[in-house]
Amino acid sequence: MTDLLHAFVLPELGVRGAAVRLGAGYREVLSHQPYPAAVGRWLGEALSAAALLQTGIKFTGRLSLQLQGGSALELLYVESTSEGDLRGIARVAERPVDWNIGFGQAVEGALLAITLEPYQRGDRYQGIVPLAGDSLSDALEGYFAQSEQLPTRLLLAGDGEHAAGLLLQRLPFEGGQNRPIDPDGWNRVEHLMGTITPDELLGTTSELLVHRLFHEFDRINRDPLPLHVRCRCSRDKVADVLRRIGRDEAVAAAANIGHAEVICEFCGKVYRFDPIEIQQLFLPVPVAPLPPRPQ
Numbered sequence: 001m002t003d004l005l006h007a008f009v010l011p012e013l014g015v016r017g018a019a020v021r022l023g024a025g026y027r028e029v030l031s032h033q034p035y036p037a038a039v040g041r042w043l044g045e046a047l048s049a050a051a052l053l054q055t056g057i058k059f060t061g062r063l064s065l066q067l068q069g070g071s072a073l074e075l076l077y078v079e080s081t082s083e084g085d086l087r088g089i090a091r092v093a094e095r096p097v098d099w100n101i102g103f104g105q106a107v108e109g110a111l112l113a114i115t116l117e118p119y120q121r122g123d124r125y126q127g128i129v130p131l132a133g134d135s136l137s138d139a140l141e142g143y144f145a146q147s148e149q150l151p152t153r154l155l156l157a158g159d160g161e162h163a164a165g166l167l168l169q170r171l172p173f174e175g176g177q178n179r180p181i182d183p184d185g186w187n188r189v190e191h192l193m194g195t196i197t198p199d200e201l202l203g204t205t206s207e208l209l210v211h212r213l214f215h216e217f218d219r220i221n222r223d224p225l226p227l228h229v230r231c232r233c234s235r236d237k238v239a240d241v242l243r244r245i246g247r248d249e250a251v252a253a254a255a256n257i258g259h260a261e262v263i264c265e266f267c268g269k270v271y272r273f274d275p276i277e278i279q280q281l282f283l284p285v286p287v288a289p290l291p292p293r294p295q
């Protein structure tokens, strides 16, 4: 089974965790653009990370992870929602790049941002740090070390077919409350995590992986969450983009091929607007609907 997110708590060790393995959804994201193999691997790691980090959030909403401004990898953007929707995109430098350089060099100069957006009223939260480390998991662990102070470990992998990840985080405890039974719990899970190779992570279902690692401990499992790659684009949103561009630009865009064409970068869906539809976009919008005519 793939495209499932397993979250769990190991109460006696004072640790929470999550495991994910993506198959079809990951391949769908890769199918939208011809990514270099290395970028495809990093995109898989990022999608896994976004799903895993979602498990730590107490509200329903959206989490995004954005890495922007790298010398070779200019943008890596992934999103996950509490319902299990995922989407992601990468953008690379236009100049020729030797992708053997490795992650650390490809993202040199980039910033890493994690944004949490609750659906209900509430504050949007964003944390931004300079990116450091030779892998995305290093970079994210660094982010947690700087911002959240809860020790967090991540293992991530992607190979173009599957993407997978494992997250472990020490649970907070104050003044002796919720203190784990095993004071050495964090060290023990870190040690267990260190025994997993990327191939094992990619080749094992997340359920089996969690069982293999932690079967000797009490474990509280959350129901597995099915993950779907689902885009939030719509004709209405594209129409808003055209309105922002302005009438002259939109009309000019349609002049060449008879219609304006907007392609969603995330899912590859094509939206077409013919000249009449473009004119309609710029008609004044009535402020309120007319009251019903008295009979």
Ligand SMILES: [Zn+2]
Pocket (backbone or CB within 6 Å): 231, 232, 233, 264, 265, 266, 267, 268, 269
């Ligand atoms: Zn889309």
